[in-house]
Amino acid sequence: MNAPAPDLIDLELTVNGTARQVRAEARTSLCDLLRDALHLTGTHAGCEHGVCGACTVLLDGQPVRACITLAAACEGRAVTTVEGLSGPLVDRLRAAFHAEHALQCGYCTPGMLVSAVDLLERKPEAGEDEIRRDMSGNLCRCTGYVGIVRAIRSCTRG
Amino acid sequence: MKPAPFRYHRAASLEDAIATLASAGPDDDVRVIAGGQSLGPMLNLRLVRPTVLVDIHRIEALRAIEPLPDGGVRIGACVTHAQLEDLPPGGAFSAANPAVFPAGLADVLRHVAGGIAYRAIRCRGTIGGSLAHADPAADWPSALAALGATIELTGPAGRRNVAARDFCHGLFETAIEPGEVLAAILLPGSGIRRWGRGKHCRKAGEFAHALAVCIDRGGDGVEVWLGATGAAPVAIALDRAFVDGVAGSRASAALRRTRMRERIAASLPAAIAPGDAYARHLHAQVAAEAVIDAMANP
Structure with a gap:
């Protein structure tokens, strides 16, 4: 199978009240974006398929699973992690x-x-x-x- | 636990989404994603490896709950379970829109939506996404069939409607043709007289092992729809005189439920959990609970 070239996406989002600009692969979850790109390791990756709840964050004030929310889907939105x-x-x-x-x-x-x-x-x-x-x-x-x-x-x- | 690479397109409109689906190359596996609460886990587990994802969840036109001129209701495909769970009591569409739902409908939607998984899933998961995914254990396929809903599909050839009862063909199989997008769910304007629901999960919030919805609009018969059967939802028709006889009898609640369960078990299609006496008992029991629950509603 031919793997497609990585699709890099430029994102702007607000994290814990601060505007952030990040470049990430399209397949990056919000959880991995927070932990690996923004170094906010308070959000924990547990089961990584939406069952355990360890990665729950607020997206525009509503709770979501960061592990099954694509970072690319959060363009322009506000994320609050446990740190915030x-x-x-x-x-x-x-x-x-x-x-x-x-x-x-x-x-x-x-x-x-x-x-x-x-x-x-x-x-x-x-x-x-x-x-x-x-x-x-x-x-x-x-x-x-x-x-x-x-x-x-x-x-x-x- | 990371998805295989894919290209991502955030659709600006339904037309844009359909054009993107149509422009896919012969080697592309294109998937539509809305809230991603079913597809997300499958991507992470690499049960699916699409090459292109078309994200429709920002399309404003797909996020509305609106009254229809015939008294019915149109629910956009990207309306979240949480939006339905939070419908205002009293049946109004919203604080800003004082039009009211047909009698009983908002109560059913609120109840079904509020019972799906967990709040964090309901805040992202959408009614259209759940239906298009067609997991037999999901809540909407049987509930929307029972409600007499119509599913609106849009594709390159235009718009077409499919009855919810004919929409799910089996495990993860639906009436959606390649290139089409599920755009909305249309609900009829006729009022609901009584309704009831049965659901069995071993743990709160997990996928159901048995599901049933009974919607009573008056009429000669009473229909109960069973979900979580491993394939498409199944309807069992009951004679109204029998249902009224059981519901109105002075027997104990347990005995009334047993009589209803035995009647439903006698009509349970052989294709449901063949050879699994426990699962078949559970389906009949949960369906009986839905009917008894409906008859107990005022």
Whole structure:
């Protein structure tokens, strides 16, 4: 099979509030662009097929899987990674993750935080069942979910 | 876990996408990508190795949810599951558009969309992309067949419509011809009297092992559509007197569900999970839940 010559694309996008210009191969995922080209290694590549949630970032404020979002599709858009999460809610969530021992190895944590911020903004009064259902797209393989759910719950208005 | 190289074209319009598909060389394998939530994993796993990707997700005309003059609804192919999940309660199209959906339709769309995978997938995945991909375990193929939807395809020869019930031909096979793009989903304007849904997944958000949708618009019979059958969605027609008899009986909920399941199991096509008694039981059980759920709705 003849491999086509690499298709290089020039992209302009905003990452954590800063305008960035990057050249990348068309096949580059947003996850690899963030990690390899922009050196923002907070976004973790886990399963790389959309199942584990470790690479979840915000794209124009909405959570997406960076591993199955093409970088080329993000031209002109705003990306927020775990490094760029800020504000009173995020401060409370970070403190709660610490207090509730919601991480151990930390591999899933960037995706957990991004998904939890989105959940808390959409459903500030979510109960435990809703938190568990909405966080089911983020897998943790060591600490377990009890501390994670407890940490998120402590940031609800319930 | 990286895709094989491909060329990427972000289509500016539907016409541009169709022209790009038409200009492909004989050695090209061209794929249309919208949200990429089905194609993305397949690219990463190299289950597909297209040479050209035509990205249609920025085409504004494909991202609208609009009322039709006949009272129906047109949903652009690139409308995300999250957009449908977030339809305002009360059936209005949006805060800016006070026109209302046909009775019950927004509730069904909201429920089906909200049950797909996870929010991060729903924020990118599109209704048209899911349908064009035609994974039998996906939620839209059976739901749109049950809703009596029409699929609008556009190609070099112009526009044509295919009934959703005839759209999926089997595993990853659809009525889309080479060079065509799925442009919109058209939903009928007739109101929905009652509806119900059954879905079985071992883990929240994963692909379903059994799926069923029952839409009741009045009429003599009641139809329940089964998804996740490994091929195209399947309809099972039930006699209204039987359905009303079971739904209105004073038997326990468990007994009513059992009677419904046994009736559906007797009509379950032999091609569904042949030789797998557990899977066939699951399909019949989930379909029974959809019908009982529909009858319990006001």
